[in-house]
Amino acid sequence: MRYQSQSVAYWYFAVAIVLFGLQIVFGLLSAAKYLGPDPLLDVLPFDVTKVIHTNLLIVWVLLGFMGATYWLVPEESRTELHSVKLAYVQLVLFTVTGVTAVIGYLFRYGTGNKLLEQPLPHKLAIVATMLIFLYNVGMTIRKAGRFTVTEGVLVLGLAASAVLYLPALFEFENYTISIFYRWWTIHLWVEGVWMMIMGSFLAYLLIRLSGVDREVMEKWLYVIVGLVFIAGILGTAHHYYWVGVPSYWLPIGGFFSALEPVALVGMAAYAYFALRRAGLSHPNKLALHWTIGSTVFALFGAGLLGLSHTWPAVNRWTHGTLVTAMHGHSAFYGAYAMIVLAMITYALPTMTRSPHEGESYLGYAAFWLQIAGMFGMTLSFATAGVAQVYLERIVGLGYLDTQLKIQVHFLMLILTASIFAIGVGLFIYDFFRRVPLTEVAADEAVELSASGEAQPAG
Amino acid sequence: MTTRQARMFAIASTAIAALVFLILTVHSHTRFPALTNAEAITPAVVAGKDVWHRYNCINCHTLFGEGAYYAPDLTKIAQLRGDAYLTAYMRDPGQFYDERVHRRLMPKQNLSDQEIADLIAFLSWASNVDTQGWPPRPILVATGLAAPGAAEQPGVTAVPTRPVSPEDDPIAAGENVFKNATPACLACHSTTPGVNLAGPSLAGIASRAEELIASGEYTGEAEDAAGYIRESIVAPSAHIIPGAMYSAGGMSFMPATYAESLSDEEIDQLVAYLMSFR
Structure with a gap:
């Protein structure tokens, strides 16, 4: 930790991973309901556990983005944050908004609009939080007068995320039109502006961890952003299949969705070549695992598994089945959960006092158990989904008859989800057994050079 | 490629994609009223x-x-x-x-x-x-039946059904009759559109019955769709759908035993169930 105000990031990360743990609890509950029968049917039915599961994901990933931004911006702009107090106000406001929304869902207080279930007062609070956040970050950069490409891409991504949340505030009488604009928020977040955020974290981590030349990394960051938007913006069309919009969205969706993996291949290649050039000299190898892992898992989950069912002729059969859950889980985890965990793992040794010396084997166990668990969950959803498509859509069995026949995949899902949950538990434990530092340490062990970049391989 | 060119690539590709997307959005709005009624x-x-x-x-x-x-x-x-x-x-x-x-x-x-x-x-x-x-x-x-013919496999004796009680809705009770009458209706009839077994699919039966009654081709005694379905159960040959698949010589292939084997209440329930398929 080079700047004292960076310590706010610790508290963002702390709240984020607690909510991550809670998200997994509700995920496991939902998975158990797939196996059924459900003893909690009248107390905590599936729709409630599921809406909490997805909303907690959004809340903790956004908290992770914010924390990571408060970590990154002082270092990139070489200054203290404009207002630490405002950062804490924002954290409390956002956490209270997220937690009360989740509690509301327990009592069916929500708008029932998929992924945008937050009631209007909560939506307005989210907008207010985002404005506080952007103001604080903007003022920090302005005061410093130093603005890197990495943080430029990050701040643009965050600002665009706030702007794209605005369509969620409107209601439409025509359900098809409300679907149309719902994806402006959700799709353009996850396959557009959040990719900018992921790309800039990736650039930051690779510059720090591998010590490659910043000029080169930032040039390729631009190329990746270009590739993301060429495919991502018109790729929104793959959410417009079969929902009552003009049929030209079908070929457009097919073509541009097929291009979406290009940016993800780009990111994975970006990380790989950065490491090849640098020859690994940074001591935080665990952060490197998470960084490279994120690009590979995102390529697999978001890129390839997305491509597996976005062609209209394929999607006609797979639309609305567990095949979508296969893609959703691996994509979100690979691209967004893992990049936030990478930022946390990178920052952790310098923002806390570790009770032990050397490498954290607990951290490696958390990494590999999560990877293995999520890979198994992805395969469980995939096998369940393919069987569902065949039995329900092609053979013509009823929905419920089909679900009975694919029970074995739900058993596999619960088993692999439990492995994943152990990995998450270890990550959380590993985080909280350290003591947060509030002062800038005089003898920064991780401080390798004056510029903050890793030393060339000796 | 220089950094400047890379930046231009990012800005230009985003701008073009966003412009095309906005034009298509505006055009879609002109089509929504017709496509969504x-x-x-x-x-x-x-x-x-x-x-x-x-x-x-x-x-x-x-x-x-x-x-x-x-x-x-x-x-x-x-x-x-x-x-x-x-x-x-x-x-x-x-x-x-x-x-x-x-x-x-x-x-x-x-x-x-x-x-x-x-x-x-x-x-x-x-x-x-x-x-x-x-x-x-x-x-x-x-669909009740796991797959056509599944009930004949060894070890698969009956279609799973929920137990019924007298307080049940007649449609729910009728579904039970459909599965458990002797011989079971679903042994020959599916409720899946287009899946014709020994007897025709009963998907959409209520709408088809209404059309038949209104068409003037109907030869039986029923006056409405429900009446026609009841008649088909108790007297299958009262009106024969033309074709060689399900009848010969003016006689339906369907057993004519249900008037005897089912109670009046059970027939009412069965009619209520079948009337729910439109």
């Missing part, structure tokens, strides 16, 4: 959409294939099942499905009758939106 969006449909949201339906079901994957897709449900059935179902789903059979069940939602009527209006509107031919074949909730 916007003039059919009555206050009841809007109220039904609010019910759909208020009760968080989308976090179990899918509509247009969007939502959660824990419960059946409802895009075309209003075209497959009639209002009477949908109303009875939404009052108490437990009357029609058993958690011990299918391992999952929709919890009772305590909807008011007005809310149910609005929700059906909304689902009826949704079922007429132009979804470009999706789903490619009907998505059914439960």
Whole structure:
């Protein structure tokens, strides 16, 4: 930790991973309901556990983005944050908004609009939080007068995320039109502006961890952003299949969705070549695992598994089945959960006092158990989904008859989800057994050079 | 490539993609009224959409294939099942499905009758939106029979059914008769569109019966669709659908024993059940 105000990031990360743990609890509950029968049917039915599961994901990933931004911006702009107090106000406001929304869902207080279930007062609070956040970050950069490409891409991504949340505030009488604009928020977040955020974290981590030349990394960051938007913006069309919009969205969706993996291949290649050039000299190898892992898992989950069912002729059969859950889980985890965990793992040794010396084997166990668990969950959803498509859509069995026949995949899902949950538990434990530092340490062990970049391989 | 060129590439590609997307969005708005039957969006449909949201339906079901994957897709449900059935179902789903059979069940939602009527209006509107031919074949909730011929496999003796009680809705009781009469109706008839076994599929039977009565080709004694279905059960040869598949010499191949083997109440229930397929 080079700047004292960076310590706010610790508290963002702390709240984020607690909510991550809670998200997994509700995920496991939902998975158990797939196996059924459900003893909690009248107390905590599936729709409630599921809406909490997805909303907690959004809340903790956004908290992770914010924390990571408060970590990154002082270092990139070489200054203290404009207002630490405002950062804490924002954290409390956002956490209270997220937690009360989740509690509301327990009592069916929500708008029932998929992924945008937050009631209007909560939506307005989210907008207010985002404005506080952007103001604080903007003022920090302005005061410093130093603005890197990495943080430029990050701040643009965050600002665009706030702007794209605005369509969620409107209601439409025509359900098809409300679907149309719902994806402006959700799709353009996850396959557009959040990719900018992921790309800039990736650039930051690779510059720090591998010590490659910043000029080169930032040039390729631009190329990746270009590739993301060429495919991502018109790729929104793959959410417009079969929902009552003009049929030209079908070929457009097919073509541009097929291009979406290009940016993800780009990111994975970006990380790989950065490491090849640098020859690994940074001591935080665990952060490197998470960084490279994120690009590979995102390529697999978001890129390839997305491509597996976005062609209209394929999607006609797979639309609305567990095949979508296969893609959703691996994509979100690979691209967004893992990049936030990478930022946390990178920052952790310098923002806390570790009770032990050397490498954290607990951290490696958390990494590999999560990877293995999520890979198994992805395969469980995939096998369940393919069987569902065949039995329900092609053979013509009823929905419920089909679900009975694919029970074995739900058993596999619960088993692999439990492995994943152990990995998450270890990550959380590993985080909280350290003591947060509030002062800038005089003898920064991780401080390798004056510029903050890793030393060339000796 | 220089950094400057890379930046230009990012800005230009984003701008072009965004421009094309906005133009198509504007054009789509000109087509929405026709594709979604916007003039059919009555206050009841809007109220039904609010019910759909208020009760968080989308976090179990899918509509247009969007939502959660824990419960059946409802895009075309209003075209497959009639209002009477949908109303009875939404009052108490437990009357029609058993958690011990299918391992999952929709919890009772305590909807008011007005809310149910609005929700059906909304689902009826949704079922007429132009979804470009999706789903490619009907998505059914439960076909009863696991697969044609499955009941003859060793070890598979009966179709799983939920136990019925006298308080049950007649449609629910009728479904039980359909599966357990001797011989069982579903041994020869599916309720899946287009799946004709020894007897014709009964999907859409209520609508087809109405059309038949109105067509003037009908030769039996019934006066309405329900009457026709009752007559087909107790006297299968009263009206013969032309063709060599299901009859010969003016005699239906269907057993004529149900007038004897089923009670009047059971026949009423069976008619109520079959009338729910429209």
